[in-house]
Amino acid sequence: MSGLASLKRDFSTNAPIKSERDTESQAPAPSKRSKLSASVLKAIELGVATRNSGDGSSMPTTTASTSMLSQKRTFAPGQVAAAPPAKRRQLPDSWKDTGSSTSSQYSSSSYNYTSSSYSYSSSALTATTTWKKAESKPLVIPAAGKSTKAANKKPAAIFLSREQQAILQLVSEGTNVFYTGSAGTGKSVLLREIIKAMQKKYAKSPDAIAITASTGIAACNIGGVTVHSFAGIGLGIESAEDLANKIRKNKKASSRWLRTKVLIVDEVSMIDGDLFDKLARIGSILRRNIEPFGGIQVIVTGDFFQLPPVQKGNQQVKFAFEAEMWKKSVKRTIKLTKVFRQKDQEFVDMLNEMRYGTLSQKSITKFRSLSRDIIYEDGLGPTELFPRRNDVDSSNGVRMSRLRGQNKTYYATDGGTASEEQRKKLLDNFMAPESLYLAVDAQVMLIKNLDETLVNGSMGIIKRFADPASYKTEFEEAILLQEGKPSSSGKKAPTKQQSQQLWPVVEFKVPGGSREVMVLPENWKIELPNGEIQASRTQVESLLMHSVRLVTLTPVLQLPLILAWAMSIHKSQGQTLDRVKVDLAKVFEKGQAYVALSRATSLDGLQVLNFSPDKVFVHDKVRQWSASLETLDFPDGND
Numbered sequence: 156m157s158g159l160a161s162l163k164r165d166f167s168t169n170a171p172i173k174s175e176r177d178t179e180s181q182a183p184a185p186s187k188r189s190k191l192s193a194s195v196l197k198a199i200e201l202g203v204a205t206r207n208s209g210d211g212s213s214m215p216t217t218t219a220s221t222s223m224l225s226q227k228r229t230f231a232p233g234q235v236a237a238a239p240p241a242k243r244r245q246l247p248d249s250w251k252d253t254g255s256s257t258s259s260q261y262s263s264s265s266y267n268y269t270s271s272s273y274s275y276s277s278s279a280l281t282a283t284t285t286w287k288k289a290e291s292k293p294l295v296i297p298a299a300g301k302s303t304k305a306a307n308k309k310p311a312a313i314f315l316s317r318e319q320q321a322i323l324q325l326v327s328e329g330t331n332v333f334y335t336g337s338a339g340t341g342k343s344v345l346l347r348e349i350i351k352a353m354q355k356k357y358a359k360s361p362d363a364i365a366i367t368a369s370t371g372i373a374a375c376n377i378g379g380v381t382v383h384s385f386a387g388i389g390l391g392i393e394s395a396e397d398l399a400n401k402i403r404k405n406k407k408a409s410s411r412w413l414r415t416k417v418l419i420v421d422e423v424s425m426i427d428g429d430l431f432d433k434l435a436r437i438g439s440i441l442r443r444n445i446e447p448f449g450g451i452q453v454i455v456t457g458d459f460f461q462l463p464p465v466q467k468g469n470q471q472v473k474f475a476f477e478a479e480m481w482k483k484s485v486k487r488t489i490k491l492t493k494v495f496r497q498k499d500q501e502f503v504d505m506l507n508e509m510r511y512g513t514l515s516q517k518s519i520t521k522f523r524s525l526s527r528d529i530i531y532e533d534g535l536g537p538t539e540l541f542p543r544r545n546d547v548d549s550s551n552g553v554r555m556s557r558l559r560g561q562n563k564t565y566y567a568t569d570g571g572t573a574s575e576e577q578r579k580k581l582l583d584n585f586m587a588p589e590s591l592y593l594a595v596d597a598q599v600m601l602i603k604n605l606d607e608t609l610v611n612g613s614m615g616i617i618k619r620f621a622d623p624a625s626y627k628t629e630f631e632e633a634i635l636l637q638e639g640k641p642s643s644s645g646k647k648a649p650t651k652q653q654s655q656q657l658w659p660v661v662e663f664k665v666p667g668g669s670r671e672v673m674v675l676p677e678n679w680k681i682e683l684p685n686g687e688i689q690a691s692r693t694q695v696e697s698l699l700m701h702s703v704r705l706v707t708l709t710p711v712l713q714l715p716l717i718l719a720w721a722m723s724i725h726k727s728q729g730q731t732l733d734r735v736k737v738d739l740a741k742v743f744e745k746g747q748a749y750v751a752l753s754r755a756t757s758l759d760g761l762q763v764l765n766f767s768p769d770k771v772f773v774h775d776k777v778r779q780w781s782a783s784l785e786t787l788d789f790p791d792g793n794d
């Protein structure tokens with residue numbers, strides 16, 4: 156966990172991206188015994204090793220290799236109209252197959268990025284219990300039964316759609332691209348692949364790629380920094396010229412501007428148009444290149460129908476696409492059309508109507524019908540989304556106060572080279588809270604990718620608190636019993652120190668079942684492209700806090716969990732949630748209702764209170780501007 160990507164996120168996906176070739180060539184499934192021994196016990200070993208190290212910096216890292224995009228497909232420029240009316244473009248010659256076909260054809264053989272890998276930090280001891288998938292019944296979602304294999308299965312591999320592949324190809328060729336798409340069209344999944352492709356392309360000069368986002372949370376989610384932080388502009392209120400002069404005096408910031416070859420900007424909808432212009436000009440000034448951003452390749456993504464930039468007083472919002480430099484900076488603006496998050500076309504259509512503020516009577520009636528209660532018999536409730544943080548805190552607080560079981564508070568400690576003020580600002584944007592009060596039966600969300608099925612956004616319930624040593628022993632016994640072997644004796648007793656350290660054991664819902672995991676603390680940090688650590692947050696178990704702080708001041712540990720009965724809409728942007736509850740009476744900002752409701756994967760998992768069409772606000776200028784977006788049409792579909 157160093158260099159560009161201090162936090163690696165799976166962008167809500169539950170599966171790695173694989174090529175067909177890889178899928179075909181997979182080794183036969185291991186026997187039951189080897190599966191248990193190899194994967195589960197390995198996780199235990201890693202977890203214990205991590206814990207024993209007492210220092211997040213030496214946490215073990217597991218690396219999983221995946222490959223992607225070696226599908227051969229053909230397409231021709233399409234002519235089909237999309238709503239809203241979109242500009243259709245001829246696909247470039249470089250995408251055409253020069254083979255025998257006389258029609259315009261595309262062969263993915265031109266992709267260079269057929270293979271990529273990702274790594275994740277293993278910070279959990281895992282056990283697997285399995286359950287039968289809940290049957291979908293109106294209002295009552297029954298508790299899952301037990302099954303034997305489902306939860307051991309890996310989730311299905313994800314293949315980039317043709318339009319996702321085409322954008323990847325474009326940016327790989329060096330084109331400045333803005334790509335967008337409604338909620339759930341796989342912008343984040345694609346961005347992850349773009350980052351991997353760029354990291355591969357510039358493997359010899361990793362600081363050539365600046366991974367940034369408009370907000371700290373969005374930046375954390377892609378292992379990047381905020382655009383402000385990358386640019387070294389502080390609040391960025393001065394003119395571009397003054398800011399450039401300021402940056403020149405800051406060696407690190409000016410060298411970042413000079414070394415960067417690719418600037419990635421996520422969640423651009425929250426970037427103010429004036430700021431976009433300033434950044435483009437600063438790049439020109441510092442790099443002595445008349446091109447916007449001084450000729451740096453820019454890859455920009457986001458959805459302007461989602462959360463807008465923070466408004467300055469009574470000033471009208473100015474979107475990035477209204478910036479003078481927008482058109483000069485972004486050569487292609489492409490809209491992804493295939494929605495992945497929701498499978499139900501009725502729901503997709505309802506959300507689309509909501510997005511454009513053109514709700515039909517049928518959709519209004521349907522949205523109103525979603526005010527019914529939903530009972531999840533497995534005990535895992537919905538995540539209630541609120542526009543304001545106070546409501547989130549009080550909702551989670553009330554739920555916690557009802558729990559009577561064992562509880563623990565985990566505190567964060569911060570470090571890093573940033574000034575106190577900067578650090579506070581950065582850390583405020585972390586997903587993880589400064590102090591985390593947990594109790595048995597608390598509903599939590601994982602905020603980091605641990606492996607293929609335990610990903611950022613996985614929901615679970617705290618079953619108990621345990622120390623790693625006894626958890627491992629208990630788990631090994633369970634495995635032996637499951638395999639029909641006598642349980643082993645003479646296990647090493649946990650050390651005194653280990654016994655004192657209790658960590659939450661969480662039962663997470665995973666595709667096809669549930670997994671029990673002991674969640675161990677992790678190292679959290681924000682890094683600049685040159686590897687300088689700006690801020691880090693440490694969380695240590697309350698019992699150890701004094702000795703840790705006074706004796707060593709070094710541990711960098713944190714639990715990758717948050718309470719998840721409630722969450723702010725702001726934090727939820729980018730998440731995929733199976734169980735969502737939203738009270739629209741509290742919504743006040745444009746895009747908020749759309750962001751909140753579009754987190755849900757199905758109508759059955761969505762409860763909406765106080766639905767009213769006048770709670771759905773859309774910026775007219777976004778609606779108008781979106782009509783000019785280009786879509787890539789393929790004769791036999793965009794899948």
Ligand SMILES: Nc1ncnc2c1ncn2[C@@H]1O[C@H](COP(=O)(O)OP(=O)(O)OP(=O)(O)O)[C@@H](O)[C@H]1O
Nearest residue numbers: 168314315316338339340341342343344495496729
């Ligand atoms: N090519 C694909 N094949 C299958 N599933 C996909 C694909 N791309 C994305 N998904 C899935 O769709 C869901 C939404 O993806 P993602 O979060 O990337 O969308 P998004 O456009 O970034 O959404 P939002 O704007 O709401 O943040 C995720 O569960 C993701 O795994």
